[in-house]
Amino acid sequence: MKVGMVGLGAMGLGMARNLAKAGLLAGVYNRTNAKTTEFNVAVYDSPEAMAVAVDILLICVSADQDVIGLVEAIAKTIKPGSIVVDLSTVSSETAKNAAAMLLNKEVDFLDAPVSGGVEGAKNGTLAMMVGGSTKALEKVRPVIEVIAKRIIHMGETGSGQATKAVNQIMCAGINQAVTEALAFGQALGLEMEKVIDVISGGAAGNWFLDHRGSTMTHSTFAPGFKLALHHKDLKICQTMASKANVAIPLSDMTVIDYEELMRDGYGDEDISALYRLKRS
Numbered sequence: 001m002k003v004g005m006v007g008l009g010a011m012g013l014g015m016a017r018n019l020a021k022a023g024l025l026a027g028v029y030n031r032t033n034a035k036t037t038e039f040n041v042a043v044y045d046s047p048e049a050m051a052v053a054v055d056i057l058l059i060c061v062s063a064d065q066d067v068i069g070l071v072e073a074i075a076k077t078i079k080p081g082s083i084v085v086d087l088s089t090v091s092s093e094t095a096k097n098a099a100a101m102l103l104n105k106e107v108d109f110l111d112a113p114v115s116g117g118v119e120g121a122k123n124g125t126l127a128m129m130v131g132g133s134t135k136a137l138e139k140v141r142p143v144i145e146v147i148a149k150r151i152i153h154m155g156e157t158g159s160g161q162a163t164k165a166v167n168q169i170m171c172a173g174i175n176q177a178v179t180e181a182l183a184f185g186q187a188l189g190l191e192m193e194k195v196i197d198v199i200s201g202g203a204a205g206n207w208f209l210d211h212r213g214s215t216m217t218h219s220t221f222a223p224g225f226k227l228a229l230h231h232k233d234l235k236i237c238q239t240m241a242s243k244a245n246v247a248i249p250l251s252d253m254t255v256i257d258y259e260e261l262m263r264d265g266y267g268d269e270d271i272s273a274l275y276r277l278k279r280s
Contacts, residue, residue, distance in 0.1 A: 002026040003143055004054035006047055006070060007088075008035040010223065011114070012060035014121030015087070015147040019058075022146045026054055051078040056140055060087040063232065064094040071098040071109075080106035083136050085144065087128075089113045089168070089229075091236045092158035095131060099157045108136035111157060113164035114148060117224040119211070125149040129167075131160035165240055168233040171225075172254040174208050175274050182217055183278035192217040212272040221269035221276075228267035231258040 005016045008030040019025040020039055027042035029050045036043045044050040051057055051074035059070055067090050074084070084107060086098065095111035102109045110132040120126040128148035130137055137153055144151060154163045181204075185195045196213040199205060211224070234255050241248045257277055258267075266273045 001055035001139075001143075002053065003056045003058065004028065004044070004050045005058045005060070006030075006050065007060040009060065009062065010118050010226070011087070011121045014118060014123075015058070015060065015126075017122075018124045018146050019143070024143055024146060047073045048077045050074075051076075051082070055079075055082055056143055057082065057084045058087060058143075059084065062088065062229065064090040064236075067094055067098055071101050075101050075105055075107075078102070078105055078107050083108045083110065083140055085110045085112050085140055087112055087114055089164050089233050089236075090161060091240065092131075092161040092165075095158045095161045099132065108133050109157065110136055110140070111160040112144065113160055115164070115167050117211075119224060121147070128152070129154050129160045129163040131155060131162075132157045162240070165233075165237045168230065169237050169248055169251050171208075171230065171271070172234060173250045174206060175271050176250055176254060178206070178209050178213065179216065179272065179275040179278045182213060183275060186217060186279060208272075212270065215270075216272040216275040221266070221273040223268060223270045225271050226267070227258055227269055227271050227273055228262055230271045231255060231262065231267070234258070 003019060003024050004027040005025060006029045008016055013035060016025060016028060025041050027044055027050050028036050028039050029044045029047055030036050047070050061067060067086055067088055084102060099109035110130055112128050112130045114126040114128050116126040124147055126148040127150040128144060130153050134153060154160050186192055193214060196209060200210050234251050237248060237251055257274055261273055261276060
């Protein structure tokens with residue numbers, strides 16, 4: 001089956017490279033052509049042109065309106081029997097709307113957001129949470145196994161995005177805890193490399209501490225997961241939480257903190273830039 005990739009941002013580029021390395025990538029589309037030149041595959045000038053030429057279309061973009069716009073475009077040309085896999089992080093409602101638009105085209109839609117950051121995309125070790133048809137998932141599994149180490153079918157359409165919302169809320173809490181604790185340790189004059197080393201091996205150890213602890217205490221905030229994107233995701237979580245009548249106070253606080261950092265020009269830094277506020 002021919003596979004096409006739409007969206008070559010920080011996450012999409014790593015995934016596309018792994019697909020190309022495995023010999024599975026047949027075509028790419030990106031709004032700017034600069035990132036397409038490294039691929040020895042067909043480069044399409046529109047999503048509609050790609051949709052008619054491939055059997056599996058992977059989407060990795062930034063926002064709900066981008067997903068809806070892309071699905072509206074590809075619905076004009078996509079072939080019956082094709083499968084669209086959306087790797088973006090959007091709302092469950094957007095996933096359901098996208099699936100509904102493709103239903104009468106006899107096209108399956110899987111909402112399949114991922115977690116693991118730029119490193120996971122680069123290394124093919126992402127975790128993927130999938131909503132939609134089990135049959136469609138099994139058809140695309142040989143493809144998505146190249147980009148994700150853990151693939152879990154969560155249920156009906158929208159459940160993948162709902163699970164990703166859980167992930168993003170948890171990331172907010174972990175970010176708050178780790179940045180606050182390390183700022184506290186630094187204020188006490190501790191040797192932070194030793195602090196990070198010993199705590200990483202105990203009950204408080206976690207991925208974020210392992211991968212961002214040292215860099216944040218050295219004032220390095222190169223993006224693995226952009227702060228502005230997490231802010232966007234948490235705004236989605238707030239809407240979902242409001243509808244479910246669930247309180248998410250840590251996420252609410254993180255949204256406020258991120259907005260302060262974004263106003264100061266740090267939106268394109270890693271989410272560990274929250275440390276800027278904790279140490280001040």
